[in-house]
Amino acid sequence: MDEEQLIQAIQTGDERAFKELVEKYQLLVVNTCKSFVHNMHDAEDISQDVFIEVFNSAHKFRGESKLSTWIYRITVNKSLNFIRDHKKQSLFQSIGNTLFGTSQSLDVRLNSYADRPDFQAENNERKANLYQAIDALPERQRIAFNLNKFEDLSYREIADVMQLSVSSVESLMHRAKLNLQKSLYACYKNEN
Amino acid sequence: MKHQQIRDKLIFFREQSLPENETRIIQEHLVHCKECSLFLDRLNEDFATIQSEKLVSADPFYYTRLKAKMEQHEQLGVTSRSWAQVVVFSVLLIFAISGGIMLGKNFSTLDYQNETVTSELLLFDGVKQEPIEQFLLTEE
Ligand SMILES: [Zn+2]
Numbered sequence: 001m002d003e004e005q006l007i008q009a010i011q012t013g014d015e016r017a018f019k020e021l022v023e024k025y026q027l028l029v030v031n032t033c034k035s036f037v038h039n040m041h042d043a044e045d046i047s048q049d050v051f052i053e054v055f056n057s058a059h060k061f062r063g064e065s066k067l068s069t070w071i072y073r074i075t076v077n078k079s080l081n082f083i084r085d086h087k088k089q090s091l092f093q094s095i096g097n098t099l100f101g102t103s104q105s106l107d108v109r110l111n112s113y114a115d116r117p118d119f120q121a122e123n124n125e126r127k128a129n130l131y132q133a134i135d136a137l138p139e140r141q142r143i144a145f146n147l148n149k150f151e152d153l154s155y156r157e158i159a160d161v162m163q164l165s166v167s168s169v170e171s172l173m174h175r176a177k178l179n180l181q182k183s184l185y186a187c188y189k190n191e192n
Numbered sequence: 193m194k195h196q197q198i199r200d201k202l203i204f205f206r207e208q209s210l211p212e213n214e215t216r217i218i219q220e221h222l223v224h225c226k227e228c229s230l231f232l233d234r235l236n237e238d239f240a241t242i243q244s245e246k247l248v249s250a251d252p253f254y255y256t257r258l259k260a261k262m263e264q265h266e267q268l269g270v271t272s273r274s275w276a277q278v279v280v281f282s283v284l285l286i287f288a289i290s291g292g293i294m295l296g297k298n299f300s301t302l303d304y305q306n307e308t309v310t311s312e313l314l315l316f317d318g319v320k321q322e323p324i325e326q327f328l329l330t331e332e
Contacts, residue, residue: 019255022254022255022258023250023255026250026251026254026255027247027248027249027250030247030254031246031247034245034246034247035245038245044254044257048257048258048261051258052258052261052262052265055262126237126238126241127241130238130241130242149239149242150242150245150246177203177204178200178203180203181200181202181203181235184234184235184238185199185231188230188231188234192230
């Protein structure tokens with residue numbers, strides 16, 4: 001089935017077509033989620049929500065963009081929503097900890113993944129620094145950077161996903177790289 | 193170019209996206225600047241980490257887990273739908289009962305008024321004219 005047939009079949013509730021779509025886009029979706037949350041557990045959870053949304057809103061896909069562009073867009077939105085919700089939760093937890101006197105870290109970003117046992121088991125401090133540097137990028141710079149570096153999307157493809165011009169993406173990428181270099185240099189100086 | 197200016201261009205240098213003359217100046221600087229050279233290695237390692245993080249083979253059980261989650265969602269949807277039905281029916285029932293009571297009350301008052309409207313007015317006319325406190329005071 002080509003993309004159009006696939007989405008048309010899903011619109012009629014065809015499960016076989018949906019399975020085919022999931023198998024085709026599984027790596028794309030999971031890897032994109034992982035580039036935002038940096039751990040497999042959350043990446044799988046978000047990716048499942050992405051496919052559920054694809055299934056439920058297949059009728060909204062008008063074919064104005066490529067199917068992969070539409071799926072990338074849903075994936076980025078779901079990942080960012082997850083991060084926002086998680087930050088809110090961590091913030092409330094931190095406020096609670098401050099009010100009730102427990103001495104947990106107030107660093108929301110760090111709480112989001114680096115404190116987790118699964119992260120510590122899989123990663124070292126260098127990786128944590130790298131991810132923190134990426135996570136510290138302003139949102140649009142981070143989206144462009146992740147899609148380019150983790151997903152190898154071209155600036156044209158990123159522009160389609162983000163609904164921006166190619167020159168805007170170029171500018172976002174340039175600033176993202178400068179900011180990332182600055183953060184990584186600070187880590188490098190601290191280590192030496 | 194100074195050391196700091198070069199250091200700020202290393203991320204672009206490693207991607208080979210700088211003009212030829214700048215690339216050559218940086219290459220020459222790297223030969224004798226240990227700090228820039230080590231930082232460039234560091235950047236290369238970090239970017240290699242990004243590439244190594246990518247999953248390259250699909251999980252064969254992924255779809256099974258996804259279906260399980262979808263069924264769970266559907267069940268939750270059904271449960272919340274049946275809860276919504278219960279709530280709607282309860283509200284309708286309450287409206288029906290209270291409507292019935294109101295109607296009943298209205299009819300009974302009408303009957304009562306029809307029969308006793310004159311006596312009621314006569315009986316309580318005095319109280320309506322003056323407050324009860326005053327009435328009690330004058331009694332004393
Ligand atoms: Zn130098």
